[in-house]
Amino acid sequence: MGIGSVANVLICQPRQDGGPAVAPCGQDSGGISYQPQMLRGYVIDPANAGSMDAIAEPFDYAQAATLWSAGFSSVLLCWFVARGAGTILGLIRKG
Numbered sequence: 001m002g003i004g005s006v007a008n009v010l011i012c013q014p015r016q017d018g019g020p021a022v023a024p025c026g027q028d029s030g031g032i033s034y035q036p037q038m039l040r041g042y043v044i045d046p047a048n049a050g051s052m053d054a055i056a057e058p059f060d061y062a063q064a065a066t067l068w069s070a071g072f073s074s075v076l077l078c079w080f081v082a083r084g085a086g087t088i089l090g091l092i093r094k095g
Contacts, residue, residue, distance in 0.1 A: 007040070012024075014034055024036065
């Protein structure tokens with residue numbers, strides 16, 4: 001199941017020869033003329049655009065550090081509890 005489809009897309013790109021602008025592109029404020037060009041591209045369906053935007057958000061290092069420190073702390077806690085239990089069991093076996 002795809003989240004989009006391949007379609008022909010019309011883009012406006014600057015003219016290399018400096019000629020006049022071609023409709024529907026026109027000129028920008030700097031006087032650069034544009035001409036249309038047809039490309040094949042992958043177009044995302046509007047229903048799936050939200051999920052794609054969520055993926056494209058910048059990486060949150062603070063949240064990643066929080067999750068990593070919580071996981072590391074829980075591993076250390078389990079290790080200390082197991083070591084303490086092992087010490088107590090060792091004392092009971094010797095006694």
